[in-house]
Amino acid sequence: MELLDLEYQLVDMNEDDRVIVIQNNMVILNHDREFLKCTEVEGKVQYLFVYDGVKYFLGNDVTEMDNCIRMSVTDIRNMMSYEYAMMISVAMQLARFYEANQYCGKCGSKMQVADNERAMVCECGNRAYPKVAPATITAIIDRATDSILLTKGIHMKDPNSFGLVAGFVEAGETFEECVYREVKEEVNLKIKNLKYYANQPWGFGDNIMIAFTAELDGSNEFVVQESELKKVWWQKRQDIMPVDRPLSVGHKMVQAFRRGEI
Ligand SMILES: [Zn+2]
Known part of the structure; x- marks a missing residue:
């Protein structure tokens, strides 16, 4: 996101600056559905970043003015722009850092x-x-059946949501070693042609996702790790619905497979 400048600076807030307030997973916006102006809050703030020339501060301890709107972080992730969601993601990560x-x-x-x-x-x-914890996420593709392996984690509540094989990098592990270990643990499949795809900061969980593609090597019969996943299935290319969720590199890979790009 080229408009976001995360370089740290020690500056005081002035009248053109904005304040991001997140309380109990709710983002507080003013009645124009914008982040609060510095004149709309009172209290201690912490510098966050510059976005499109405007300085943003974290104001989780401030008292805001009346007539503010509260939106859940999930709604913002689903409804508002990629830029808004990324700014909130970074703000939440830094809020947790300062608090902890x-x-x-x-x-x-x-x-x-x-x-x-x-x-x-x-x-x-x-x-x-x-804290930034790296995790790998892998799109496993079966060329023989033109399918991609999808998963549903045990904590996923939305019936329409799905994931890919993913997990945290252990101490002393390379990203590739992490992929092979996670694929073995979660679905016990063999893979080949492992290729780096992209990476995606994921401040909602203090993570950075390192995304790979891989091809199935041998049998497509998987064994599900039930402590992590409640469902795993091969999804045929023609059965993938087009969706636009640019915040999720996993969804990006599934859509890239749908379009025949990976
Ligand atoms: Zn000390």
């Missing part, structure tokens, strides 16, 4: 906001940075 690092994990003292980078610092020398 008020006290030093080494000595227990109160941490301070660093003035030269996005970090929390302690007088004992400890520095904490925003």
Whole structure:
């Protein structure tokens, strides 16, 4: 997202700046359905980023004016623009970072906001940075049946939602090793021709998704890891519905397969 400038700066808020407020998974917007203006809040704020020339601050401890609109994060993800969703994703990730690092994990003292980078610092020398946990996500394609392997995680409530084989990178593991391990654990299939596809920050869960494509190698009979997945199936190319969810690299890969691009 080329308009988003995440470089950290130590600046005070001025009248043209905007404040992103997220409380209990609800985003607070003003009556124009915009992020709040600095004149519409009172309280302590924390610098976030510049988007399209405008500075944004995090204002989760502020008191907002009356007549504000509350929208759930899920609604914003589904209804509003990619840019809005990404800004909220980053804001939520940084909000969790500042909240979780008020006290030093080494000595227990109160941490301070660093003035030269996005970090929390302690007088004992400890520095904490925003957590970004890498996870791989893999589109497994069976060329023989022209199908892609879809999954439904045990926590997915929406009957129409689905995923791909995915999981967190373990300490000491390469992205590719992670893919092979996750494919074995979740569906016990053999794959070949593993290829990097793209990556996608996913601040809603402090993640970055590293996406791969792979081809089935041998039998297409899978064994489902029931502690993670409630359903796994091969979806034929012609049965994939066109959808536009640009925030999800998994959906992007499924749509790329539908169009014959992968
Ligand atoms: Zn400390």
